Each structure stands twice: as structure tokens, then as C-alpha cells.
Amino acid sequence: MTDMQNAILFHQYDISPFSEKVRVAFGIKGLTWYAVDQPVIMPKPELTALTGGYRKIPVMQIGADIYCDTQIILREIEKRYPTPSLFVGGDKALGWGMGLWTDRVLFQAAVAVIFGTTEGFADEAFMKDREKLMGRPFNTDEMRAGAPMMMEQLRAQLDWLEEQLSDGRAFLMGSEAGIADVNAFYNLAFIRWIAPAGAAVIDAFKNVVAWEKRIQEIGHGDRQELGREEALDIARDTTSTETETADQGEPNGLMPGDQVHVMADDYGRDPIAGVLVSSSAQHVAIKRNDPRVGDVVVHFPRAGFLVMKAG
Numbered sequence: 099m100t101d102m103q104n105a106i107l108f109h110q111y112d113i114s115p116f117s118e119k120v121r122v123a124f125g126i127k128g129l130t131w132y133a134v135d136q137p138v139i140m141p142k143p144e145l146t147a148l149t150g151g152y153r154k155i156p157v158m159q160i161g162a163d164i165y166c167d168t169q170i171i172l173r174e175i176e177k178r179y180p181t182p183s184l185f186v187g188g189d190k191a192l193g194w195g196m197g198l199w200t201d202r203v204l205f206q207a208a209v210a211v212i213f214g215t216t217e218g219f220a221d222e223a224f225m226k227d228r229e230k231l232m233g234r235p236f237n238t239d240e241m242r243a244g245a246p247m248m249m250e251q252l253r254a255q256l257d258w259l260e261e262q263l264s265d266g267r268a269f270l271m272g273s274e275a276g277i278a279d280v281n282a283f284y285n286l287a288f289i290r291w292i293a294p295a296g297a298a299v300i301d302a303f304k305n306v307v308a309w310e311k312r313i314q315e316i317g318h319g320d321r322q323e324l325g326r327e328e329a330l331d332i333a334r335d336t337t338s339t340e341t342e343t344a345d346q347g348e349p350n351g352l353m354p355g356d357q358v359h360v361m362a363d364d365y366g367r368d369p370i371a372g373v374l375v376s377s378s379a380q381h382v383a384i385k386r387n388d389p390r391v392g393d394v395v396v397h398f399p400r401a402g403f404l405v406m407k408a409g
């Protein structure tokens with residue numbers, strides 16, 4: 099077990115676009131990681147035993163530390179494996195902000211094009227599941243009607259990438275691949291996996307197509323496989339390495355030991371309960387206990403998540 103306590107366990111599924119974002123980051127850093135495959139729809143009992151109810155994919159686990167959302171996953175791998183950095187060219191931090199564009203506006207355009215132009219990808223169970231996740235009807239007629247407009251939205255955003263690459267640079271920020279590339283790339287991969295009509299929109303951008311090939315050549319690092327029960331055993335048999343730290347600038351006076359709820363501010367807003375261990379402008383870590391895995395610490399980003407004092 100000791101050799102696995104620091105291993106990167108990556109709860110994912112192969113056709114998950116957000117997982118692709120992180121897989122490419124693993125490739126850039128040349129990391130070894132273990133894919134723990136999770137179901138595409140609920141229930142996901144082995145995932146929620148770790149997260150306390152957070153159901154989105156991907157989730158990264160290192161021992162008894164659980165990282166929810168690609169933003170905090172990338173932050174943690176950058177911290178643990180700083181070289182090569184995801185911050186390349188002149189980028190020091192704006193790649194994080196760019197993630198809010200690519201993960202929300204660009205992603206929504208990709209999703210609308212995918213579901214508005216393809217038949218049969220979503221079965222009844224998938225649609226019901228995603229209705230619950232999003233809190234609104236999964237209306238395929240509406241998506242089909244909106245597809246032409248969303249193709250235009252997609253084209254406008256792809257054109258930014260095309261222009262950024264127009265001086266012949268290999269990657270978005272220069273000669274090395276970094277966070278800007280992983281943020282943008284997975285949306286295009288998602289479209290190509292499923293939607294030929296969307297792929298045709300991408301194909302009109304020659305620099306973008308050449309850049310996609312360069313990213314594909316980076317690969318995903320060294321991928322191994324691990325079962326879900328094995329991942330839970332590792333969480334049970336290890337202890338979180340997160341230390342209790344007071345957050346001096348915390349605008350609402352939250353302190354370690356406070357009982358809090360954390361929830362995403364967009365979709366999948368299930369509140370996760372726990373005791374605050376540490377926080378900063380960029381993270382919040384809470385401790386919770388589960389009968390299967392014992393004490394675990396669950397980490398979330400701060401941008402895009404709400405932290406509320408319980409009671």
C-alpha cells in the first residue's frame with residue numbers, strides 16, 4: 099500500500115471532456131497516474147463515498163485527499179510536480195481566468211453543437227440524469243433549433259484560437275504547451291469524438307487543426323488502471339496530508355474547525371458538508387467522515403464555488 103499512498107488516482111471516464119483536460123496536463127508533465135473508471139450517470143456510490151456527494155467527473159484522489167473540479171486538480175498537480183510548469187510564455191495566472199471562459203462559455207457552445215446536431219448519443223437514462231444535474235429539462239428539440247446559432251458562437255471562439263496561433267507559434271502561449279492549451283483543447287476533442295457537424299466548423303481553422311495534432315502528440319503520460327474498491331481501500335488506509343491553516347484574509351471570517359457547506363455555483367450544486375481544515379483565495383479543504391473510507395479531506399477551488407457556514 100505504501101507505494102500507492104502518493105499515487106495519482108484519477109476518477110474519470112474516457113468520453114469525459116473535463117477528464118481530457120487533465121489527461122493532457124498529465125501528458126505535459128509526463129506523470130504516471132491511475133485511471134479509476136466511474137459511471138457516466140448516477141448512482142456513483144464509490145465516488146460519493148470519497149467526495150461526500152460531489153458527483154461530477156473528474157475527481158483526483160491522492161491517499162485520503164480528494165480534489166473536486168479540474169481547477170483544483172491542476173493547481174495540485176502544478177504544486178506537487180512543478181516542472182515542466184503549466185504556466186508558459188508570459189502566463190503567470192491568467193490561465194486560471196481563461197478556464198472560466200473555456201469551461202463555461204466555450205463548453206456550453208460545444209455541448210449545444212453536440213446535442214443539437216447529433217442523434218442517438220443521449221439515451222433516456224442519460225437525459226434524465228443530466229436534467230437532474232442541470233436543474234432544467236434536457237430539451238432536444240430546443241437544442242436542434244438553437245444549433246445554427248450555437249455553431250456561430252463556436253466559430254467566433256475558435257477564431258480567437260486561430261488568431262492567437264497565426265504567428266506560427268506551436269502552442270497558445272508560445273513554444274511550450276500549458277494551461278491555456280489544456281483549457282481550450284478538451285472542448286474541441288469532445289466535439290470531434292461525437293459531432294461531425296461541429297468537427298467541420300473546427301476544420302475551417304487550419305492553425306487550430308495543426309495545433310490539435312501537436313496536443314494529441316503530447317499524449318496522456320503513463321496511464322495505469324485501478325479498480326474503484328482498491329481506490330477506496332487506499333483512502334481508508336491513508337491519512338490526509340493537509341494541515342490546519344487559518345486564512346488571514348478570509349472575507350467572511352471562516353476559521354478551521356467551522357462546520358461548512360461547499361457547493362458549485364453553476365450546476366451539480368449538491369452542498370458538501372464538512373469541517374474546515376484550511377482555505378485561501380484559491381482553495382477550501384474540508385474534513386468529512388464516511389463509513390467506507392473513514393476521515394478524508396475534500397478540496398475545492400474557490401472561484402466558482404460557494405462556501406457557507408452551517409447553522
Ligand SMILES: N[C@@H](CCC(=O)N[C@@H](CS)C(=O)NCC(=O)O)C(=O)O
Nearest residue numbers: 114115116138154155156167168169
Ligand atoms: N467544473 C467542473 C466541471 C466538470 C463536469 O461538468 N464534468 C462532466 C463530465 S465531463 C460531468 O460531471 N457530468 C456529469 C457526470 O459525469 O455525472 C470541472 O472543471 O471539473
